[in-house]
């Protein structure tokens with residue numbers, strides 16, 4: 001990555017639960033165009049839901065990598081687990097909490113919670 005991530009958040013939607021096997025997916029928003037794959041690009045595959053952004057993952061190990069904006073083909077949300085080092089940002093809100101897993105309470109961490117998608121995070 002050529003620039004540090006901008007921000008991070010948790011998504012509690014059902015799709016994120018299923019694709020991660022967890023109660024929520026942590027992901028970082030990045031500067032458009034700041035990520036470049038330097039090795040193993042041939043292993044990157046995408047799950048392309050009809051009603052959402054394609055989700056890239058590693059076909060060798062199954063790791064979740066990032067989502068892709070269909071309009072620009074740019075990488076948008078990079079999964080926090082994909083960073084080798086501390087990405088420097090911390091999740092600052094939780095979205096789609098209306099669909100949160102019954103089996104794991106949302107942590108009482110004081111982060112803003114949005115029942116559906118978070119409003120645009122302009123100045124955050």
Ligand SMILES: [Zn+2]
Pocket residue numbers: 011012013014015016017025096
């Ligand atoms: Zn989600």
